[in-house]
Amino acid sequence: MDPYKLRNDFPILVNGYEGREVIYFDNACMTLKPQCVIDKVKEYYTEYPACGGRSVHRLSSRVTTEFERTRDIVRDLLNAPSRDSIIFTRNTTEAVNLLANSFPFQKGDTVLGTDHEHNSNLVPWIEQMNRGRIRYLPVPSGPDNTFDLERYQEMVKGCRLVSMVHVANLDGSRIPEKEVIKIAHEYGALVFLDCAQSVPHMSIDMKALDLDLLAFSGHKACGPTGTGVLSGKPEVISSLTPFIIGGDTVAETDYDRVKYLDPPKRFEAGLQDFAGVIGLSEALLYLKRVGLDDIHEHELALNRACTRELKDLVEIIGPMDADKRSGIFPFRVRGMNSHDVAMMLDELSGIALRSGMHCVHSWYRARKEETSARASFYLYNTEEEIKTFIRTITDIVRDFGPVPG
Numbered sequence: 048m049d050p051y052k053l054r055n056d057f058p059i060l061v062n063g064y065e066g067r068e069v070i071y072f073d074n075a076c077m078t079l080k081p082q083c084v085i086d087k088v089k090e091y092y093t094e095y096p097a098c099g100g101r102s103v104h105r106l107s108s109r110v111t112t113e114f115e116r117t118r119d120i121v122r123d124l125l126n127a128p129s130r131d132s133i134i135f136t137r138n139t140t141e142a143v144n145l146l147a148n149s150f151p152f153q154k155g156d157t158v159l160g161t162d163h164e165h166n167s168n169l170v171p172w173i174e175q176m177n178r179g180r181i182r183y184l185p186v187p188s189g190p191d192n193t194f195d196l197e198r199y200q201e202m203v204k205g206c207r208l209v210s211m212v213h214v215a216n217l218d219g220s221r222i223p224e225k226e227v228i229k230i231a232h233e234y235g236a237l238v239f240l241d242c243a244q245s246v247p248h249m250s251i252d253m254k255a256l257d258l259d260l261l262a263f264s265g266h267k268a269c270g271p272t273g274t275g276v277l278s279g280k281p282e283v284i285s286s287l288t289p290f291i292i293g294g295d296t297v298a299e300t301d302y303d304r305v306k307y308l309d310p311p312k313r314f315e316a317g318l319q320d321f322a323g324v325i326g327l328s329e330a331l332l333y334l335k336r337v338g339l340d341d342i343h344e345h346e347l348a349l350n351r352a353c354t355r356e357l358k359d360l361v362e363i364i365g366p367m368d369a370d371k372r373s374g375i376f377p378f379r380v381r382g383m384n385s386h387d388v389a390m391m392l393d394e395l396s397g398i399a400l401r402s403g404m405h406c407v408h409s410w411y412r413a414r415k416e417e418t419s420a421r422a423s424f425y426l427y428n429t430e431e432e433i434k435t436f437i438r439t440i441t442d443i444v445r446d447f448g449p450v451p452g
């Protein structure tokens with residue numbers, strides 16, 4: 048893949064912002080959108096801007112066909128066990144909320160997470176714990192701050208559900224998914240992976256992994272904002288009780304009785320984000336065309352270059368080995384507030400990245416750590432941009448960093 052060519056597909060990279068070139072390193076939060084996605088959303092609004100699923104007229108049929116086509120594309124991308132156990136949500140957060148509120152827990156069941164969870168895969172479980180439905184335990188990381196498989200193996204015994212971040216947005220570290228799933232199954236637990244930072248960046252094969260449940264956000268995968276997916280094995284999805292309910296989720300109702308539709312419709316309440324879901328089809332096809340293995344390799348190469356040049360200048364959060372951090376470069380300039388660093392990068396070189404606690408407050412607070420900045424790379428980022436980033440960081444450290452000695 049050639050990132051310099053791919054950039055032409057993204058209008059913001061061609062046009063810039065306020066007359067300046069944009070160096071976009073905030074991809075873990077939200078990715079840019081290629082023209083094909085913008086065109087597809089526009090196609091919906093201009094050619095068939097109607098409601099799918101309900102009416103019998105031709106416009107509605109077209110919406111239904113396009114909407115369901117996205118479901119097929121998601122199934123192909125993930126090698127998901129079944130198209131009917133793919134549920135569209137607004138984002139990963141909504142998918143986790145659906146799961147946490149609907150999973151058929153029995154009192155005293157344990158859910159196991161990691162100490163790297165994004166609030167979206169932590170807060171819904173804490174809430175369930177506070178309501179007395181479950182016990183929630185995070186597996187502490189090892190001394191190098193990566194996943195501790197031995198500790199996991201001890202803690203997973205007797206547990207009902209493992210709900211873990213696949214690739215952490217905090218530091219790009221990845222859990223050993225194959226082992227995690229195999230061990231969980233040996234002990235009779237199911238596994239849900241928060242794939243917000245993996246599905247857009249690497250190949251995931253749900254069937255080969257024997258993965259029970261997965262969620263990701265479309266807007267982190269070149270798709271329209273407010274799109275997400277919960278996918279699972281049919282028997283697991285069927286065991287969930289309906290969560291957000293009302294129009295579209297039911298086959299029939301009386302004044303005192305409801306008959307729900309089969310999944311996925313039982314979980315897709317009310318009018319859907321037709322434009323978003325239909326636009327998502329083009330995003331996922333685009334990623335497939337570029338090649339997810341190549342995207343992953345490209346991000347690693349950028350991260351290696353960045354790590355090599357900056358490791359002595361800034362403090363890196365997470366593993367020092369760039370290969371263990373996917374496309375994420377989390378760092379601190381000693382003695383400087385991370386928001387100041389982020390604003391200076393934007394001001395000096397038009398570099399957009401994230402600063403703060405990255406929705407992983409629990410990790411920072413447990414360690415009494417200062418906030419950090421995070422550059423996260425994607426398919427359209429280039430070596431040239433990395434050079435500009437390194438040069439700008441070097442200038443900032445020289446002019447504003449700690450005084451030597």
Ligand SMILES: Cc1ncc(COP(=O)(O)O)c(C=O)c1O
Pocket residue numbers: 075076138139140141165167168212214215216241243244264
């Ligand atoms: C690992 C991880 N999980 C969950 C989320 C939540 O995603 P969303 O805000 O799209 O629901 C994010 C967002 O950054 C994330 O990085």
